């Protein structure tokens with residue numbers, strides 16, 4: 506995946522199009538991510554030992570990674586990812602606009 510937990514992304518599609526937030530969970534197997542305060546869904550929760558109040562809870566639902574774009578920490582623009590190799594052979598992600606290393 507081009508994004509991972511902790512990245513700030515912009516949402517490109519769906520109900521929260523245009524919103525920005527941080528990835529709080531990445532699910533590489535499903536190609537989905539959970540972005541803070543994005544794609545919130547209301548769930549009717551029965552009281553459980555963990556949530557004794559029950560009631561309606563609001564929770565982020567996963568969205569597909571193709572619907573988010575990484576925001577560069579350096580130039581603050583949504584960007585596509587370039588891959589760079591460091592001298593030690595390590596592969597890192599870089600911003601296509603300004604070339605800043607993002608890992």
Ligand SMILES: [Zn+2]
Pocket residue numbers: 577578579580581582584600601602603604605
């Ligand atoms: Zn940049």
